[in-house]
Amino acid sequence: MTTHPNVLLVMSDQQRPDTLGFRGETPCRTPHMDRLAREGVSFDRAMTPCPLCLPSRAALFTGLYPHENDMLDNTTSALETCQLLETFRGGGYEVSYAGKWHLGQDNIDRFTDRAAGDSTALYSDWCKERGLVDGWTFNDPRVRTHRQPSMSTPVALPLDMAPETTNDAYIADIAIDHLRTRDRSRPFFQVCSFNGPHPPFVIPEPYFSMYDPADAVRPPNFGPRPGEPAANETSYYRRLFLDHGEDFEAWRKSYAVYWGFTSLIDDQLGRILNALEAEGTLDDTIVIYLSDHGENLGAHGLWHKMVGYEESIRVPLIFRLPGRISNGLRSDMPSSLVDVAPTLARLCDLPSRPEWRGRDLSGVMAGEEAPDLGREMFAMHRPLGDWMGTVPWRMIEADRKKLIWHLDGAVELFDLEADPFELNDLAASPGAADLRRDLLARLHDLMAEVADPRIEDFAAIA
Template sequence: MRLPALLILSFLTLSPALAADTRPNVLLMMADDLAATLQCFDYSQAKTPNLDALARRSVVFTRTYCQFPHCNPSRSSMMSGLRPNTTRVTNNEDNLYTNIPDVLTLPHHFRNNGYATARCGKIFHLGVPTGLESMDDPQAWDFGTPFKSELPYPLKRESSVKVKTGKKQGLPWQEIPGGDDQLVDGNFAKTAIEWLGKRDKSKPFFLAVGFHRPHMPLVAPAQYFDMYPLKNITLPEAPANDEADIPAPARNGAVPGYALESTPEQRRAAIRAYLACVSYVDAQAGRLLDAIKQMGLDDNTIIIFTSDHGWHLGEHGLWHKRSLFEECARVPFIMHTPGMQTGGKRSQSLVELLDVYPTLCELCGVPAPTHLQGLSLTPVLRDPAASIQDAAFTQARRGADAEFWGRTIRTARWRCTEWDEGKNGIELYDHDKDPQEYKNLANDPQHAKTLKELRARLAEKLPPIVK
């Protein structure tokens, strides 16, 4: 049996039987609709002490990108190790198992290889807050929490923040009384901790905990709203002409009711609510991390925290997902391995969510399936200054009827985006000079060579999706 990479790094020599018993556990925590809005990702408004503490003993990957900024497509890609133009899952109704009947997902593969597997919450797609649209892999889990509606919510607490509402109220939000377990994420953390205590201890475990928040509706216990005085919330700044050079498909699909015509005060209240939900998720992650430590599992557990895709909080006038701008394609990604010598380091290596599957296989001594389209991150875990790839790729559908198809490449310096292979718009942004992607350079002759090269890579890597 091939030894786990993390044990190789420790220069340990184990017999096959002993290695099988001591393979590392996996705790995968995944938030929903979470942009890189954590303090450890330099988002100063966020209060995320538990994830910040995890980051201080982990490698923080600052350039990690989803493959499709929509729940089901992103999760299907990450869990199968296949790009969306292979899975052909491009909306929440597409079924991965219909498109690829013999697909071998990450947790299913670990279960086949002797791991005790459990799911608490949303790992594969699950509609929020009703529990509909379940796309779970039933062969992946020894244990899975039942899908159930989160509705109705507890009575709304009278908020200290008074925001004048009208026809255009911005994003819906609600402060509720009571503790964390009033909402499903608290119960997911609680159930996961209970499962850890009752699990089959003769096997290593693969525990996946998927938090619903900060997915809308933006509901959290009142204590998390109280962490964010409205006066301290700031809106993103942008040039007055920011949207003038953005192609129509890149701006399409943002629902007018989502704060496009709301007041600045309403938009600040929406950001406050989003951050309250982020802090609520941080608290549930903290409960799990504390349990892992108290149970003596910390020395042999790989820990990952990430999200299915990013989200817009007013950048470029957008308040949702499904765009191909940095805020939506980029996700937070924190990874800790037992005994790692690089804890607290930050990596600018370009990473895709596709890379999770092969990385965990290598670290756990599980043979990687030959179909995987991502790369193992183990070289970067050893040396955060290393790089395993020079580009990350994301695809999207935009518009009320998903009539526009987009694809983007992100390199260390550039982002190049095409809509319908360029027929409905092209974007080029220089991240060295314009990290907020305010100035579209696609029509600048000085960058024609760069644009041509990047578009050629897009055409080669991401051919049009055939439905």
């Protein structure tokens, strides 16, 4: 095993961890993701520090919480520094990036040696040049809401194109070409960032019909919860939920096609793994598979993400590196996307950065350290505008107890071990008063530690 192994970081968009086949929680089949878990380590309680595309990716690539580098706006924020990629470039790695960037316009070349596949307009042109339908399905008005701003909806439709010409196959092709044409005198750090299974749910056969909608089981937390925070009732994404339908029957096809979309992504992952295996470098490469955030799919009566509930904040996080980390380990240690940077630096014998907020997970993966099962976890979100109808929130989880504080003063408290679907809010329960006080105090300390700009509001309200 080389001192400086290669790195392949594969990222999906908006993928819930219950889609991972090896977890057995849904009918979704993901043999290539399963292989990574079987030959590596899956962190089954991984979460995003912010359940929104740009802030979560900023946390991944900087090792910081998104407020620390002004990356909370999903449209206007832009990275000034990219600590993870800069660390690897500084360590002699060739850094290549294929696919979705979403961390600013015209800045990716500052952090990479090669980058392609981010522009959806170029992909649409690529389709047109080949006489194909537009594979960038967000351009299809049938899957966009009539509301403003116009967002994607849960509507599922078939896409009349071959799987190998879809946007995610196009991105996989770029990643494979980067690997094939790389500078072989240096180790590589290759990112492959897919757009799926983020909606719209418009995919080709066989994936569109791969799963039977009848197999979608209504989740216990589907629909609004009595006594929910006011921000849920007024949320733009509650309106999109209601537009699609309060009856779960309206959502069955959405679930089935979401699983099919995930299987399409899994097949693209398999193509990349096969390319590395064919040239004999797979076992000298750290493979990380993760997603930026989850998807509500009607849980708590909400569409999309941006809330502190499990369906929104949990993500897949899998590492594979034979000879350096365990095989087939499923860890319950709470982990976060901010852990990726320090972990990869340690595995590749590169210097860590003092500002990184995450933990190095390599000792846990090697079986050399006991997992910290009671670790405090922190997450946040800032609304994208008044149109969202929500308020900023902060979340702490410790010992499987979760507290969510909302800027309007609402507090939610859940015992995740007893109540994994977050149906029973304990915040007003006299029997949970001590737990509430403890978690509020610990959340205050966490916010102070990371210089959270909402700490004065928190102190005044909470």
